Amino acid sequence: MMKERPNSFVIAEVGKCIGCKACELACFAVHNRDNGVAAAAGTVTMPVIPRLQVIRTDSFTMPVQCRHCENAPCAGVCPVQAIRQKDGVITIDEERCIGCKACAMICPFGAISLDKVYSSGEEHKQPTLRERQKDGLERKTRVIAYKCDLCKDITYTGNEASGEIGPAGAATGGNGRGLTEGGGGLVPACVSVCPEQALKLVDPGLGVSRSRTAAGLNSLRSLEI
Numbered sequence: 001m002m003k004e005r006p007n008s009f010v011i012a013e014v015g016k017c018i019g020c021k022a023c024e025l026a027c028f029a030v031h032n033r034d035n036g037v038a039a040a041a042g043t044v045t046m047p048v049i050p051r052l053q054v055i056r057t058d059s060f061t062m063p064v065q066c067r068h069c070e071n072a073p074c075a076g077v078c079p080v081q082a083i084r085q086k087d088g089v090i091t092i093d094e095e096r097c098i099g100c101k102a103c104a105m106i107c108p109f110g111a112i113s114l115d116k117v118y119s120s121g122e123e124h125k126q127p128t129l130r131e132r133q134k135d136g137l138e139r140k141t142r143v144i145a146y147k148c149d150l151c152k153d154i155t156y157t158g159n160e161a162s163g164e165i166g167p168a169g170a171a172t173g174g175n176g177r178g179l180t181e182g183g184g185g186l187v188p189a190c191v192s193v194c195p196e197q198a199l200k201l202v203d204p205g206l207g208v209s210r211s212r213t214a215a216g217l218n219s220l221r222s223l224e225i
Helices: 022-030 073-077 102-106 189-193 207-221
Strands: 009-012 053-056 061-064 083-086 089-092 113-116 125-133 136-141 143-146 199-202
Touching (some): 073 102, 089 143, 189 199
Antiparallel strands (some): 053 061
């Protein structure tokens, strides 16, 4: 019987994070090309909606994002089975999501947020549900759950150290996700743009990542929360 590989995830080394939020902006940009976000500076017509959040306290800053749990509680509570595991990544089917908030409430890391859906830079309206505005009843904007998907369907090439990144397309990596480690490889957008190399893609199935996993856990243990 073949042993199933654990899910990959991204972890931050707290001692390196400077709170620049480059990871948030990169995440937002690569997931919203259909909304014209990457076209040119000054053309963004929608709020910045990243799939990770940089938190700040008096003693540290660090990004918080989905850990792609092996026994994902969010998937267990989703009433429409919009949250599933595929190729070692826990993803949300945005078309199926009804915005019930159950996943956000049960996530132990606070890694799931509820935000509006945008299409071509404009709010995507629901077909039937309406809400009262000052000018009368208007179709209500659709709201769904968002979280890190490890850029599953995005090929994002670049150099982790320099932050130089290339165009995106369909993922073509051998593991089905197009995600590998090392400078110049295919990595999630947040990892690629971090100027301090504070973010690392951890693949428990690769021996090279085990030391990084240990370093990340030690970093978490050092936090004074």
